[in-house]
Amino acid sequence: MSIIYMLLAVSVVVAIGFFVAFIISVKNGQYDDVYTPSIRMLFDDELVKEPKQKKTTNIKNQN
Amino acid sequence: MSTKKEDILCYHCGDLCIDNKIVADDKLFCCNGCKTVYEIFSENDLTCYYDIQSNPGSTPSEISGKYDFLANEEIAKKLLEFNDGKHQIISLYIPTIHCSSCIWVLENLNKLQPAVTASQVNFPKKTVRITFKSEEISLKELVLILSSIGYEPYISLEDYTSGKKAVDRQLIYKLGVAGFAFGNTMFLSFPEYFQVDGFWIEKYKYIFRWLMFAFSLPVVFYSGWDYFVSAFKGLRSKVLNIDVPIALGISALFLRSVSEIVLDIGTGFFDSLTGLIFFLLIGRFFQQRTYSFLSFERDYKSYFPIAVTRIDKNKKEETVQVYEIEQGDRLLIRNGELIPVDGVLIYGNALIDYSFVTGEAEAVQKISGDKLFAGGKQQSGVIEIEALKSVEQSYLTQLWSNDVFQKDKVAAFQSLIDRISQRFTIVVLLIAFISTAFWLYHDPSKALNVFTAVLIIACPCAIALASPFTLGNMLRIFGQQKFYFKNANVIERMANISTIIFDKTGTITSNKKAEISYEGKELFKEEGVLLYNILRASNHPLSRQLYDSLSEEKIIKFDSFEEITGKGMKAKFNEKTIKVGSASFVNYEENNNTFQTSVYLQIEEEYIGKYVFQNTYRKGLDAVFESLGEFSKLAILSGDNKGEKIRLEKLLPKGTTLLFQQDPQQKLEFVKQLQQKGERVMMIGDGLNDAGALAQSDVGIVVSENINVFSPACDGILDATQFSEFPSYVSASKKSIKIIKWSFVFSFLYNITGLYFAVSGNLMPVIAAILMPLSSISIVIFTTIATTYVGKMLKKT
Secondary structure (H helix, E strand, O other): OOHHHHHHHHHHHHHHHHHHHHHHHHHOOOOOOOOHHHHHOOOHHHHHHHHHHHHHHHHHHHO | OOOOOOOOEOOOOOOEOOOOOOEEOOEEOOOHHHHHHHHHHHHOOOOHHHHHOOOOOOOOOOOOOOOHHHHOHHHHHHHOOEEOOOEEEEEEEOOOOOOHHHHHHHHOHHHHOOOEEEEEEEOOOOEEEEEEEOOOOOHHHHHHHHHHOOOOOOOOHHHHHHOOOOOOOHHHHHHHHHHHHHHHHHHHHHHHHOOOOHHHHHHHHHHHHHHHHHHHHHHHHHHOHHHHHHHHHHHHOOOOOOHHHHHHHHHHHHHHHHHHHHOOOOOOOHHHHHHHHHHHHHHHHHHHOOOOOOOOOOOHHHOOOOEEEEEOOOOOEEEEEHHHOOOOOEEEEOOOOEOOOOEEEEEOOEEEEOOOOOOOOOOEEEOOOOEEOOOOEEOOOOEEEEEOOOHHHOHHHHHHHOHHHHOOHHHHOOOHHHHHHHHHHHHHHHHHHHHHHHHHHHOHHHHHHHHHHHHHHOOOHHHHHHHHHHHHHHHHHHHHOOEEEOOOHHHHHHHOOOEEEEEHHHHHEOOOOOEEEEEEOOOOHHHHHHHHHHHHOOOOHHHHHHHHHOOOOOOOOOOEEEEEOOOEEEEEEOOEEEEEEOOOOOOOOOOOOOOOEEEEEEEOOEEEEEEEEEOOEOOOHHHHHHHHHOOOEEEEEOOOOHHHHHHHHHHOOOOOEEEOOOOHHHHHHHHHHHHHOOOOEEEEEOOHHHHHHHHHOOEEEEEEOOOOOOOOOOOEEEEHHHHHHHHHHHHHHHHHHHHHHHHHHHHHHHHHHHHHHHHOOOOOHHHHHHHHHHHHHHHHHHHHHHHHHHHHHHHHO
């Protein structure tokens, strides 16, 4: 049953690992603004598609 | 705002297009500014801006010369966050950020200007942090680009003086530590709670216990340390605050648990200990959340410009930081700029809007040689002034040297919880000592056990949670109703108010158009044409307002036209003379001095009539006064003249104090006097002229037409559209105090149940571990449901 020492040690190390990750993320300012990233991630797709489409129409109109 | 079907909205900003003439790419725009922004975007592949949200933009404003001060290296240095000669980083506050399109375009700035390497928006704070190559683009150019696309940053004297603020993340760390330790101790305490195999647990329980002890150390000495500090401070100033019983409970829990595991007599209460601190911190975290896009700490610095243009002896213009202005300096003030120091007008057509300082609604005309006060806004053309004082010694800024601006209202206020904890602590200590004495007599071995058990179980966790959760929730509900508070404590103070004082201009009157009524002989068609045209030629604000209210007439050309500054206008057409202006200008004698703002009209040396300008009061004002009058005294303090006295007397309940021509200092003194008589005063104002009174009052509320525009330091900001709802907000705050009182009753019931176990000497760790979270969670649920209900009632009205 002394495997329990091993298990305890592992569980505590894993827990501390997550805890340290949390502290680092707070320190990097991840919790300072919890709203903007939720919007920002929605932009990525449109960025790739839209510009090309628009470009052609714009040139047409300007000439 | 409702729009008719045929109305066409500007593709860029969503405003109404008046004449459908401004077209680009088949899209209609309300003005050339919006069209230009659209063209900039379409040339740079940024039209995606319009796909994310419709009509997202804002119209750019005229800014020539406004940002010249950014070229000054000393000033730029103070504003920059980082500068290594090649790269610079700056955080700019941009009030017009309002939708996801704004985020998108600001984060794609490098498409517009390749020298920008990175930009990141913080939406709640409405700031953008931009990294750019300073060799390719200067800070001034960057700001001009932002302004040209309608995202003009707001840079004020405050940015210059405050420097960089560090973010305070202490509470998140503490909460993190407590939560982490709480979770782990829970797991570690389970084996002993559910011991099935006696032999197994006997062998390993020591390792579990000492691990729990290790986890509890950072919780007590880091996360929970504030409670000891606060309790100690309270005791030193002879106040039994709520943190005293909490600190007692924490130490009793910790010391008893440690001695139990050291002496090998039990498991201790480590799980309850860490849980308690974790829950308390959650309450604190919940209460701390506030509105990051609003600031409640503004003083004159956030209104004042960083720099102005100085004219040196050789007639050369230079940008100078406002703190460097000395007596005798010649300054150039452009249209729309603020006068930063007291001075004398040297040259130019000065039309100064003092509404900021005095509350006087109307701009005043000044002639050279007149004294101008800091805080006035120039409204027509360029003027030159000579400084009489430095910024800090000016009339307006001196107000801020008053002690009231240092006062901490939260610390000065004795909250409900403070009052209850006084008695609570004494009762708990009494019970602890009496029961200990009882057990000392009967069974001394149990005495110490009972003493600590009472302190543990009586630890007012649920009481301490009731107030933050109720008030924190109400804070959010009020926020949804566009009533923003500085902190949760304000709600409690608001519920206690006995006198409410209103400012007049901008607070109970709306800033928008005045009502104009005509008194006098009826105008002939021909005379109407004359009036229309003479007003058309004038730039005086009253002329503009009157002109806008008249129906359109044909345009004629006068034979002669003359405008006499400060008096009025005189014109001739087909041998007919028309004079428009002040009473003395048209030789008309007013029978009774009404103080009303009027424009008089004379045609062919004969007085025809006058146009009277009256303030428009906010909708539902009489109803607001009536319902507020039911539970509090009312008063009006105005910086304006007596013109509206009769109208106000009709609106207000009889016996209401009405004071006019009050300067900022007088307003402050008035509030102070009432407080000395024992009144709890709420001040409702809008401008810098109320700043002193707002700071002095128990609750200072600012009414704002646009919450993104700066308001002076206050405890709460009320969106002007919600003004008529104000009385129901006050009563909602009273209801939330009732909710807190009910939660106290519930938590006392829990405490009494727990005390039964404690006093009888049967408090098992597992009972404490169940009772404590149960009472906390049920209080949280109760307050959440109750406040949501109050919020629903608010929305209905």
